Amino acid sequence: MSPESNYSQNLKVKTIDILSGKLIVVLNELDAKELGVLPLERVELTNPRNKKSVNAVLDITDTMIGENEIGIFKDVHKILSTKDGSIVQVRPSGKPRSIEFIKKKMDGYKLNQDQLKQIVNDIASNKLSEIEATAFIAAVYMKGFDLEETVFMTKALIENGKTLEIPNATVVDKHSIGGTNGRATMIIVPIIAAAGLAIPKTSSRSITSASGTADAMEVLANVSLSLNKIRQVVEKTGGCIAWGGAVELAPADDKIIKIEYPLSLDPEGQVIASVMAKKASVGAKFVVIDLPVGPFVKVHSRDSAEVMALKFIEVGKKLGIKVEVVITNGSEPSGRAFGPNLEAKYALEILEGKFFDNLGQKSVELAGALLELTGHVSKGKGFEKALNILESGEALAKMKEIIRAQGGKIVSSDQIGKAKFKKLFVSRHSGEISSINVGLLNKVARIAGAPSHKKAGLMLNVEQGSKISKNKVLFEIHAENKRKLDAAYDFAMRNQIVSLKRIILEKFS
Known part of the structure; x- marks a missing residue:
């Protein structure tokens, strides 16, 4: 029977207690022959009780599932809201155009x-x-993608998902292309909200770093918010920091990101479409894009960053969004913390006024750029305004308000717990630090257990340009179990994470 046939069967559901992250169903080989489908082809399932339907990839068995039954993984069960023994209609999906x-x-x-x-x-x-x-x-x-294709892709992603509307508000947003550490968003959002603008920030979980913004914010509050809850929080406080994966703002893009991850594929056109679709979906009319440039982050050269910046601006124009791209220094860490708990604590300490370092500087500069972009302050006055909001304690008060509105109880850096185990990594030589490999620091923190173990991670004790002596502590590794701690330390020993300045660059003979 042709896969394009409209022939269908009513089959009894047998739920398979497996979450695979994919939509998979299992048919008895006799029913598969009846439907004319082969392994790895697609079938469409419809629940006649609620009319919900889903396309799933097919596996076939002659023992696990009986005739006139269909085994469905829990991922499919959640979408269809089926019960064991209930009936679903199954038909071949055919080849998509x-x-x-x-x-x-x-x-x-x-x-x-x-x-x-x-x-x-x-x-x-x-x-x-x-x-x-x-x-x-x-x-x-x-x-x-050329520019027109990038715009088409952006619009397609927007139209396929849900959108957020916040009436009577100037809605702004920011995004960092990433690759570095430091939760600037957790400093920028309360500054912007305290200034009277609306910033419904949907953030990602970590893919390759020690922590995503959603991972770090989750230490303080619930980030799995519905679209309606995001609206309520923003209307009440002016800002929020939520996990984008909990709301279907651009569901196709979420699937594309998962596909890109194993091979670290980041096609420029797709990155721009992905970012701008999410910004348009939350109703942002003003957006600042942070493009870190450096040898250990996603964008390696200033020339590449400038080309990408112009494309962001042009796509923004097509969507009615005013975009400013800020090229930042990605050659050194943003702050000293790597890992959800450590990065959340670090961001709160900056808000609390305990110190002001390059992460604080970057956050205030980006917040100032947003304030200027909207016309909220005149050109050249954004940094001063943002710094005043931070230093006055207004940003901290606003962050506490946001945390509580998102159901959180941790509003002080002193409330954040530490990992059970810690190990110091010291320098084997004296000298001046010429570079610090952010990518390798992220790997050490991930081997130690971050971000799945919230308390795991790494705290850097030195900075680029520092003069150090032998046995100086370079960084501390934090872990929730001894095995991961030792594995992270061994990885650090095998790799040159902190490089010292050398006079002789290369030898010829």
Whole structure:
């Protein structure tokens, strides 16, 4: 029987107690033959009681699932709201038309708005398999998007998701392309909210770093907020810091990010579309983009950053968003903390006025840029205004207000717990520090257990340009168990994380 057939079967549900992160169902081989489907092909399931439907990838068995039954993983069960023994309608999904467009992109051709919209819709509805979606991302990585395609992709991502509306407010947002440490967002949001602007910040969890902003904020408060709850918090306090994955602002983009992760694929056009779609979805009309540049972050050269900056600005114009891109120094760490608890504590300590370092400086500069972009203050006065809000304690008071509105109880850096184990990493030589590898510091913190172990991570004790003596403590590794602590320390010993200045650069003979 052809997979494009409308033939369907009513099958009894058997829930398989597995969360795979993918939409998978299992058919008995006799029912699979009846439907005319093969392993890894797609079937569409519909719950006749609530009319919910989903496309899932098919596995086949001759023993695990009986005839006239269908085994569904918990991921599918959650979407359909089924019960064991209930009936679902199952039919072949057929091959999505978007596969034709993916092949077109692989051949180097430009895609139009309708074609990109179809691909986005098929990714979001799971009509494309993970292999097919990966082929699309790989094609974009190799062939690229021109500016028009980037705009089309951005609009397709927006239209496929939900949007947030906050009436009678000037809505602003910021985004960092990332690759470094330091939770600037947790300092910027309360400054901006205290200034009277609305900043509904949806942030990500960590993909490759020791902590994402959502991971660090979760130490203080609930970040899995519904769209309605985000609206309530922002209307009450002026700001929030929520996990973007809990709201379907751009669900296709969330799936694309998961596909990009294993090979660290970050196609420039897709990155711009992803960022701008999320900003448009929260209703932002003014956006500041932080582009860190350095050897250990995502953007390696000033030239690349400038090209990317202009594209962000142009896409913003097409969406009615005023964008300013700030190129920042990504060659050194932003602050000294790596890991959710440590980074949350560090951000609160800056808000509490305990110290003001390069992370505090960066946060105030970015907040000042946002204030100037909106016309809230005149050009050149943004930094001073943002610094006054921080130093006066207004930002700290606002952060406490936001934390409580998000259901949190930790409002002081002294309330944040520390890991059970700590190990000091010392210098084996004397000298002047020429560079600190942020990427390797993130890896040490992740091996120690961050971000899944909130208290795990790393605290840096030195900075670039420091003159140190032998046995000087370079950093502290924090972990919740001894095995991870030792593994992180061993990794640090095998890699040159902190480099000392050398006069002789290379020898020839």
